[in-house]
Amino acid sequence: MNTVMSSTAPEKPMLTVLSGKKPKRPPFWFMRQAGRYLSEYREMRARAGSFLDLVYAPEMAAEVTLQPVKRFGTDGAILFSDILIVPHALGQTLDFKHGEGPVLDPITKTSDLSRLSLDQLHKIAGPVYETVRQVKADMPPHVALIGFSGGLWTVASYMVAGRGGDDQRAAKRWAYGDPEGFGQLLALLEDATVAYLLEQVKAGADVLQIFDSWAGNLPEPMFTDLVIAPTSRLVTRVKEAAPHIPIIGFPRGAGPLLGRYVAETGVDAVSLDTGMCLTYADETLPRNFPTQGNLDPQMVVAGGPMMEREMARILTSFHSRPHIFNLGHGFVPETPVAHVEALVGRLHDWQDTPA
Numbered sequence: 001m002n003t004v005m006s007s008t009a010p011e012k013p014m015l016t017v018l019s020g021k022k023p024k025r026p027p028f029w030f031m032r033q034a035g036r037y038l039s040e041y042r043e044m045r046a047r048a049g050s051f052l053d054l055v056y057a058p059e060m061a062a063e064v065t066l067q068p069v070k071r072f073g074t075d076g077a078i079l080f081s082d083i084l085i086v087p088h089a090l091g092q093t094l095d096f097k098h099g100e101g102p103v104l105d106p107i108t109k110t111s112d113l114s115r116l117s118l119d120q121l122h123k124i125a126g127p128v129y130e131t132v133r134q135v136k137a138d139m140p141p142h143v144a145l146i147g148f149s150g151g152l153w154t155v156a157s158y159m160v161a162g163r164g165g166d167d168q169r170a171a172k173r174w175a176y177g178d179p180e181g182f183g184q185l186l187a188l189l190e191d192a193t194v195a196y197l198l199e200q201v202k203a204g205a206d207v208l209q210i211f212d213s214w215a216g217n218l219p220e221p222m223f224t225d226l227v228i229a230p231t232s233r234l235v236t237r238v239k240e241a242a243p244h245i246p247i248i249g250f251p252r253g254a255g256p257l258l259g260r261y262v263a264e265t266g267v268d269a270v271s272l273d274t275g276m277c278l279t280y281a282d283e284t285l286p287r288n289f290p291t292q293g294n295l296d297p298q299m300v301v302a303g304g305p306m307m308e309r310e311m312a313r314i315l316t317s318f319h320s321r322p323h324i325f326n327l328g329h330g331f332v333p334e335t336p337v338a339h340v341e342a343l344v345g346r347l348h349d350w351q352d353t354p355a
């Protein structure tokens with residue numbers, strides 16, 4: 001008897017979609033659904049002291065993971081953690097400065113790699129796996145628990161720049177000037193990310209998402225080497241050990257390279273950013289290939305009729321394929337909860353709309 005399969009016995013609409021089928025109502029969850037736009041998050045964050053203290057406190061992190069599920073009835077619960085936990089668990093210093101985002105002490109050359117090691121990975125990330133176990137134990141059975149990591153290129157670009165921002169110049173200069181040295185960083189990150197994702201699966205994650213937030217703005221051969229190839233290796237290795245686990249890729253900014261990303265990485269579904277043309281995506285992707293995403297987070301800040309029109313446009317565009325409703329990028333802190341409630345109300349109703 002296969003205990004792994006039987007543990008997913010109650011129908012989870014997200015898993016139905018990810019297996020290539022269409023449930024009556026498209027399931028939904030939101031990127032950054034746990035976060036500062038929610039007062040209950042801000043309270044918990046204040047109680048924890050800092051963002052990292054919150055991530056490494058399983059009981060609180062599990063509660064934060066479930067806050068949007070309880071409030072909005074989302075079909076997915078995304079683990080409360082961060083893509084930068086992997087570099088932190090490899091030994092890089094990490095701090096989330098108020099109003100500034102993440103700050104790391106930069107790794108810019110091959111000799112810096114000696115500062116990183118896999119030895120403490122599971123010890124440092126252990127509380128994150130414990131969060132997964134606690135969420136799994138407390139979660140409604142129809143909800144899917146989404147584990148995640150960053151894409152290797154995206155995480156590497158933070159490690160090299162030492163900070164956030166929409167400029168990958170430091171990582172590009174290393175990757176283009178010394179592909180072999182940069183390849184060593186990617187290889188270490190790959191080993192760490194595979195191990196980190198597999199521990200999340202062992203702890204109870206139902207789905208994995210790979211956030212490659214900075215996949216855009218690369219020349220095509222570099223997109224091949226830095227996004228497609230590392231993602232393909234990651235997916236292959238995770239699936240070797242956990243063949244049942246569906247993996248959603250999020251190659252933000254991939255544009256016309258979307259089709260190649262899907263064909264060559266082996267992901268089971270793709271999350272579409274706000275700028276993606278939906279007609280193009282629908283024409284490019286294989287029949288029945290599941291999609292997710294694309295509502296502009298700023299639409300939810302604005303709310304009102306345009307937000308609802310956009311919601312309907314997205315759902316209608318993907319009417320003929322399995323689809324998970326989501327944003328094109330995460331909620332911003334200014335998002336009014338009332339607008340999320342209005343959106344969610346419409347999404348719950350959508351099942352009544354004739355096909």
Ligand code: CP3
Nearest residue numbers: 031032033034035051080081082083101102164211213330
């Ligand atoms: O609901 C969820 O999605 C919660 C889990 C989650 C967080 N970060 C929590 C978080 C996830 C999936 C992420 C992914 C993440 N983190 C990405 C990929 C998606 C994307 O947004 O592009 C990236 C690039 C990061 C790196 C990161 N973490 C940045 C740039 C920042 C600062 C910007 C900001 O919004 O503050 C963070 C911090 C962070 N990660 C917060 C949260 C809730 C805010 C921290 C706080 O409470 O002050």
